[in-house]
Amino acid sequence: MPVMHEACKELRSYLRYGHHECIVTTVNGGGEVNAAPMGVEFVNNLIILKPYIDTRTYSNILDVGEVTLNITSDSLLYYYALFKPGEIRYGSSKRVRPLRILGNVDMYVEAVVDSISKHDGKVATVSLRPILCYMGCGSRLAYSRANSLLIEALIHYTKLNPLINEGKFEEVENRYEAIKEVYHVVLKVGNDELKKIITDVMLRSSDIIKAVAAGVSAM
Ligand SMILES: Cc1cc2nc3c(=O)[nH]c(=O)nc-3n(C[C@H](O)[C@H](O)[C@H](O)COP(=O)(O)O)c2cc1C
Known part of the structure; x- marks a missing residue:
């Protein structure tokens, strides 16, 4: 066809x-x-x-x-x-x-x-x-590290709970560290909107980690 x-x-x-x-x-x-x-x-x-x-x-x-x-x-x-x-x-x-x-x-x-x-x-x-x-209209965006890194952070974030459910706490910690690294870079190279968003992702991730530390499942 x-x-x-x-x-x-x-x-x-x-x-x-x-x-x-x-x-x-x-x-x-x-x-x-x-x-x-x-x-x-x-x-x-x-x-x-x-x-x-x-x-x-x-x-x-x-x-x-x-x-x-x-x-x-x-x-x-x-x-x-x-x-x-x-x-x-x-x-x-x-x-x-x-x-x-x-x-x-x-x-x-x-x-x-x-x-x-x-x-x-x-x-x-x-x-x-x-x-x-x-x-479609197109992404209409030059390559932006902040943009790409935010997507990376979102991937790490969505892996946290599945990994917790599987008991893979070392991997959870690695993913959390990766989100923190992204957070610092986006704060340097992102615009205000992306800075606000990465801060939100960071806080959501910290909440999950705190809940794990307290022995509760969050999200
Ligand atoms: C960039 C990116 C890629 C993802 N790829 C997948 C994937 O291939 N398969 C999957 O199950 N989840 C993937 N996820 C996680 C899902 O998007 C996430 O679990 C989502 O909450 C599922 O939504 P739903 O329950 O409404 O379908 C990805 C997340 C991000 C940020």
Whole structure:
């Protein structure tokens, strides 16, 4: 199908460095939208997603079988997806039910489930077939260390609780140290908005660490 072929050509270019990050939008059976940052890879014309099975993204994929990938480098959208979903503005996708995120998005990919496998008790591998791919407004951003580091900090942050649940406290400590390093750099090279956001991520991370020290699970 020509649309599919074009979509794959564009995608191959955008996802050419292996593992990439994006924001995945899905809907549940009732049509309620959900946005979550997720890693993606493009392999043999399929998009590979590896969601933890306890995520809303995974249960929505099981329910509805459709996703919209919002490909963006803008760290603010990742932060909003995790902590301030009410700040995200949505528009309709063209062929699938999950909405697309409006704003600084480079490319939208509408995709349907090709196959799902659960290779361990925690993470599933979801293969998605892209059916439509089109450009958004773009991230419109020169390379910014603060922007990239904020995304790194968000990844470390989202790993804290899974690692605590697995009892991997040394890794928790390493991730916390990494967040602290990011915090100091973003305070040096970020603008006021990113400084405020990294401070929020730092505080949320400290709360989790304090709760662990006190023997309670937080988040
Ligand atoms: C940049 C980035 C990439 C992420 N990649 C994944 C991933 O590939 N799989 C996953 O399960 N969680 C990933 N996470 C964590 C999820 O985004 C996080 O657990 C989120 O709360 C899941 O949301 P949901 O339950 O609404 O689906 C990532 C987080 C960030 C910041």
